[in-house]
Structure formats: C-alpha cells, structure tokens
Amino acid sequence: MNFRTTALLVAALNLLWFGVEVAVALSVRSVALLADSADFLEDASVNLLVAVAAGWPAPARARVGMGLAALLLVPVLAFLWTLGRQLADPQVPEPAALSTVGAGALAINLACAVLLARFRATGGSLGRAAFLSARNDALANLAIIAAGFVTLARPSIWPDLMVGLSIAVLNLDSAREVLAAARAEAGRPPRPCAK
Secondary structure, eight states: OOHHHHHHHHHHHHHHHHHHHHHHHHHHTOHHHHHHHHHHHHHHHHHHHHHHHTTSOHHHHHHHHHHHHHHTTHHHHHHHHHHHHHHHSOOOOOHHHHHHHHHHHHHHHHHHHHHHHTTTTTSHHHHHHHHHHHHHHHHHHHHHHHHHHHHHHSOOSHHHHHHHHHHHHHHHHHHHHHHHHHHHHTTOOOOOOOO
16 A cells, blocks of 8 residues: 555544544543544544645645644644633543543554554655654553543543643644654754753
C-alpha cells in the first residue's frame, strides 16, 4: 500500500472513531475523551491533507506541513473549552465509559500507527505529522484507560482532567516537531530552542 492510500485509510478510521468518541464524551462529560475525539478529527484532517499533498514538490509539502503543525493545536483548544466547563460545573465522568472507549480508541490508533510507521521517515513532514498524530493518540488512549480505572477506585474529576492536560501537552510537542520538519523540508534552518 502506498503513502496516499495508507493516509486515506487512516483518515477513514479516524473519522469513524471520532463520531463514536465525541458522542460518548458529550454524554459522560469527559474532558479527556472530548480532547481525544477532537484529536481523532484532527488526525482525519491531517491524513486527508497528507493524501492530497503526498505527490507535491518539497516546498509545497512544507507549506502543508506548517499548516498541519497548527492543526495539531486543535485538541489543545478542545481541552481548554472542556476544562473550563468541567471546573465551572464538576461532574465525575463514567469510569467504564472512559476505559471502554479508551480501549477502542487504542485499537484504532495502534492500527493507524502501524500503517504509518514505515512512512514516518520517508514521507517528509507530512509522513512525520501523520505518524506522530497516531502515536500521540495511542499514548493518550493508554492514559484514558488508566483514568477510567482510577476514577472507578476513587471517583473524582481530576484523573480525567490530568489526562486531558497530557493530551494537550503531547499535541503542543508534536506541533513543534512537525513545524521543525516542515521548515527543514522548505530549506529553512530550524529555530533554536530556548535554553
């Protein structure tokens, strides 16, 4: 399977699970699930853009890569919105829903990460963006599953909020990595990190 076909398949899987996860997230008021569902929508968008731009010359791919770096920030905004809502009116999310939906999401994301792994180094900034999105989601899903078990043992909004925060941080780091790869693809030197 080539890069474009793989990206389209990954986009379809992400769009399918986005619908499932956003419905559950809204029904149980989970910050982590809503942030993760936004991440699934972002991953579907990333992979659709990757499929469209895969054959473009490096400078054009680099511009799309820079746009994808900005798109990786969408889950951060979802986290901030749901955080404010949860702090204003705290409601402990259903632990079984967190763990069950997190496990389903983990299965989808592991499949996507495996499909994209061979393109992370050969697909330029686009391949890197697609792979990092799938990898981040799989890591976030493990944390969501754990939050469900912790919430079951000790009902609280905090495990869910902490997982939502970790998803936001992962996406900030990925946005930085994708932007650096896109700048390199465009022939621009990477910006130095603050020490």
